[in-house]
Structures are given as C-alpha cells and as structure tokens.
Amino acid sequence: MSEEKAPRSSKASRASLLASDKTLVIDYKNPQLLRAFLTDRGKIVPARISGVTAKQQRQITKAVKRARMLALLPYTVA
C-alpha cells in the first residue's frame, strides 16, 4: 500500500544507446560509455533490459571486466 510500483513498460524498447549512434565503439578504455550498461550497484545490465544485441552484449561484458581490472569501473558499489 505504501510502495507504489512503477508501471512496467509494455515492451522492452530495443532502442539502445548503441543503436542510435553507430559511431560508438565498445571499448574498455571508454568507461563513460560502459557506465550506461551498469546498474547503480555496478552490475552489468542484462541485454534484455538494455536492448543491445547479443554480440554487443558480449563486447560490453568483456570491456566492463577489463575496465574493472584497471579501476576505471567499480566491481561493486556498496
């Protein structure tokens, strides 16, 4: 009663950040871009939520893990 659930969007929109700008390259050296694919707790967002393609998701996963190693992105956010 106190918690109001945000209405779930009927269809996950496929319009991802990467689809709108084809020039974007997924790279571990670009943490600003990768941050868009992390939750506020630092977890990688599933592709079904972010709407990226499977190939892009594989690239994102790899890039995020590399960026974490270089302390460009956090492993966890407490």
Added chain:
Amino acid sequence: MSESTVGQVVSVQSRKGTKREYETVIILRPNVNKNGILELVHKMQGVFEKYGARLIKIENWGSRTLAFPIKRSPTGIYLYWRFLGGSDIVHEFERNLQISESVLRYYTVRLEDDVDPDARPSEITEDLLQAVAEPPPEPEPQPEPVREEEDRFVSDDDGDDDERRR
C-alpha cells in the same frame, strides 16, 4: 626450431616477418613525478629495443580517481602504451613493470596478429616522450553518464522480479 629465430619468440601461428600489436595500460602511484615517468619510459625503451619490439604510441591520461583503491592508493596516473612485438616482449615488459615500485597495476591486451611492421610507423619522437611526462592539458571533467538510460536501469533494479536482489 631450425629457423633463425633465436632470441625472438615467434608463435606457430604467426606469419614470417609480422609482429603482434599490443596495448598496455599502466597505473602509476600518484606521487610519481615527471622524472619518475621519464625514467620509466626510457628504461622500457631499452627493453623494447633489446627485444626488437617497437613502441608505436604512448599517452599520459593524467591522474585519475580510481574506482576502488589499489594498494591503498585512491588515485593513480594512467599511462597508455601501444607497441609491436612478439609474446616475449610482453613477458619481459611486464616483468620489468612488476619490479618497478611506482607501478600499481598494468594490463596488456593483444590488439592484432600478423601486423606488418612497416605498415605501422612509430609516432614516437623525443618531444612526444617529453610530453608524456606532463599530464594532459585539460583534466577531464567527469562527464555525466547518459541519464535517461541509467534511469531505466535503476528502476528495474528493485521494481520487479526481473532480478533478485542479493
């Protein structure tokens, strides 16, 4: 091996006369000064020369706040190196980095196999090496991540049963 590849490790796959392209990001302790960086660069250049490798590019990304402290250091100076060589240079390069006390962390990525060394001219000049010791002119203001995307993810993190919380 009967071929004359002594002193130079060539993988079975690699084609003759080609090299591999690597890039390495090094995080230095924040208290390393200009001379410390120059010293490291010159030392590594000696290593590269000895192993027949070639530095293509070197960049100083400046001092950045680390996402988490490394060896108790909250910040670090990022150096980016790109070079051509065989697997032996990576091994030797990283061994030297491990010895160096100013290095907090390093990470090497293989970019490409079978690169023709002539096709990748080195951008390294003495001026450039001097410039590496200086941090980049404008310290990057942390740009805001794309808001609308983030908001969508945030709402998903706790709203429904898509993801269970830890």
